[in-house]
Amino acid sequence: MTEKVVFLDDDGLAASTQLKRPGFEHQWQQYAYTQPDQVLEHLKDATVALTCSVPLREEHLRQLPKLKMISLALTGRDIVDVDYCEAHGIQVSSVPGYAANTVAEHSLAMILELFRRPAAxxxxxxxxxxxxxxxxxxxxxxxxxxxxxxxxxxxxxxxxAIRLAELARHLGMQVLFEDRGGKRQGADVRPLNELLKSCDVLSINCPLTPQTYNLIDADQLALMKPDALVINTGRGGVVNEAALIDALKGNRLGGVALDVVEHEPLHPSNPLFQLLDRDDFILNPHIAWSSEDAMQQLMDSAVDNITHFINGQAELPVKRTQSA
Structure with missing residues (x-):
């Protein structure tokens, strides 16, 4: 049987990315982007869907009887109705951890800029x-x-988080972890409020959940040293942005660097833009993950997942993963 593989959105790939093909007999079709009203048309007769950011919901999936696998080229599984896939035998695979090094390096670059100020x-x-x-x-x-x-x-x-800690220790930093509400133990673990009072740099490298939403608010920021840094390459919404703006404007922080914000993509009306002229503020459009090296690894792994599935691993269960 010739499999039909459809790549729904290749416009998010860097020009340097070399897209390899699966290692089995197949028909390949790809689109720059797929709008919600184009999903059924583009996936007609497809057995495998490859997507970076195009959502695949139950209303689409139940009209695609030939679809047996979805390969996610990003780790966010929230763009797919995984419960429906699990109940109907559609394999969903992702590439967890692919950006561990590149996001950690980006976090460290932000820290170094705010301490050393070469760009300023x-x-x-x-x-x-x-x-x-x-x-x-x-x-x-x-x-x-x-x-x-x-x-x-x-x-x-x-x-x-683990990779950032490794890199920071090589630079002679003392690294401590927040105890995640008592779930993490060890000599390098401290309660959040204790860390906020003592740290020189606070780095957000966790998912956004109901428990982490606005985890760092005005009260928490008030505990920090007036020259401490806040770095967020995790998820927007973990830090209350209005409180962050007030703290930086009031000179109650030494610097802020954000690669993620609560409402993405970044719109010029976002209040954070009022800080852009400050040399103690860095704002990036969620690009820490997108180094050429990481993107190549990402796409290679996403295609490898397809090959492994079609070549005999169809019995694998749907895996639920979440990077932090």
Missing amino acids: FTRLMRQVRDGQAPFKNIYFDHRIRDVRGRQLAIIGSGPI
Whole structure:
């Protein structure tokens, strides 16, 4: 039997990504993007669907009798009605942990920028060049601090959190983890409020759940040192953004770096944009995961999942995974 594999949305791939094909006889079809009203048309007669971000809901799935596998090229399984798939024998596979290193590196890059300020000094040199800032013998316009010896507090316990801890320790940072409501034990684990009072950097590397929504609010931010940093490459909504804006504007934090926000994609009307002219604020459009290396690994693994399934692993149960 010739399988029909449909890639629903390849427009999210970097130009450098080489898309390999499954290792079995197949018909391949791909689209730049698939709108909700195009899902049934694009997946007609498909046996395998490959998707980066196109949702596949029960109203679609029950009209696709030939579909037997969905390969998710991102780890977020919330875009698929997994319970329906499980009940009707449709295999759902994802690529958990693929971005552990790249998101951890991005988190560390944000920490280093806010401590060392190389980009801020480059912006200052542009102002000097353009006559907008005075030429001087030496510049102390931005505070520069060493990373070594600082305390990094991590909220999260998944592959990204573990990799960030490893990298930070190599730089001489003291790494501690939040105890996740008493669920995590160890010499390097502390209750949240204790960490907030002592840390120099707070890094958010956990999923967004009802328990973590607004976990860091005005009361928690008030516990932190006035020169501490908040880094969020986990999920928007874990930190209350209005409280974060107030704390930074009030000079009650030393810096903030965000790769994720509560409402994505980032819209110019978002109040966070009012902080963009500050050199102690970094705002990225959820790109920490998207290095060329990680994206290539992601797509290779997503296609490998298809090959493994078709070549005899159809009996595998639907796996539920969540990165943190």
